[in-house]
Amino acid sequence: VTTQTTTVALLGGTGDLGEGLALRWGRDTDHELLVGSRDPDRAAAAADGYAAALADRGHDASLAGLDNAAAAARASVAVLAVPPYHVGDTVAAVADGLDAGDVLVSPAAGMTRDGDGFHAHRPGAGSVTRVAADAAPDGVPVVGAFHNLPAGRLADLDADLGIDTLLVADDDDARETVRALAAGIEGLRPLAAGPIANAPEIEGLTPLLINVAANADGLHDLGVRFR
Numbered sequence: 001v002t003t004q005t006t007t008v009a010l011l012g013g014t015g016d017l018g019e020g021l022a023l024r025w026g027r028d029t030d031h032e033l034l035v036g037s038r039d040p041d042r043a044a045a046a047a048d049g050y051a052a053a054l055a056d057r058g059h060d061a062s063l064a065g066l067d068n069a070a071a072a073a074r075a076s077v078a079v080l081a082v083p084p085y086h087v088g089d090t091v092a093a094v095a096d097g098l099d100a101g102d103v104l105v106s107p108a109a110g111m112t113r114d115g116d117g118f119h120a121h122r123p124g125a126g127s128v129t130r131v132a133a134d135a136a137p138d139g140v141p142v143v144g145a146f147h148n149l150p151a152g153r154l155a156d157l158d159a160d161l162g163i164d165t166l167l168v169a170d171d172d173d174a175r176e177t178v179r180a181l182a183a184g185i186e187g188l189r190p191l192a193a194g195p196i197a198n199a200p201e202i203e204g205l206t207p208l209l210i211n212v213a214a215n216a217d218g219l220h221d222l223g224v225r226f227r
């Protein structure tokens, strides 16, 4: 268990990635976790559910549910765990509560799906991480992270991770903040992959992982380990 605690908002934390990160941080760290939603009742119900799942395993996690804006206002780090096409709107919805030095984390990957599988779908800005950075208020750095994590495996606390997450950032302090948060999850290794300009390649890995999982027998909830 880490000793330094951070208040982390999971915007859209009612969804699959938010659940996985909440359960992992709730089990492996002492961070104060704020589950965000567009609907505060949905947030509270999700936070209660995650807390109950952790309590069943003997972990007393700090979890509360709030609307996204309130969660972001109370947190020093906010993860944009919302669909890729709503990242810009979500940043705008919470921007008033962000203070200079707060950090936004973008895990979203734009994808399309057809009969063959999933395909990378880059926004005009080049990456969803860049969309988040363009929407962020001045003084609020964005870090791209968690794009390639399998939410189902995160949420299965019996599963070992043994995987990497790639970080892209233009701000060294913000990258270090998110590196430390990621390293707090047992079995997850954060690796720096350069500035936000390198986000498209990372976001493009996500549909590849889904396509491999759909086609390779016996593999599901895939992550990547670089070695």
Ligand SMILES: NC(=O)c1ccc[n+]([C@@H]2O[C@H](COP(=O)([O-])OP(=O)(O)OC[C@H]3O[C@@H](n4cnc5c(N)ncnc54)[C@H](OP(=O)(O)O)[C@@H]3O)[C@@H](O)[C@H]2O)c1
Residues within 6 Å of the ligand: 011, 012, 013, 014, 015, 016, 017, 018, 036, 037, 038, 039, 042, 043, 080, 081, 082, 083, 084, 086, 089, 090, 107, 108, 109, 110, 146, 147, 148, 149, 150, 151, 152
């Ligand atoms: N699932 C994965 O394995 C995984 C892995 C890595 C990265 N990601 C990325 O992480 C992000 C979240 O993935 P997810 O699978 O957790 O998604 P999800 O379950 O489909 O959605 C997450 C949450 O987003 C909120 N949301 C839905 N529509 C919205 C809108 N129009 N505006 C604002 N919020 C909205 C919902 O929360 P409320 O209705 O409660 O507001 C929902 O619970 C995505 O961008 C995805 O690319 C996912």
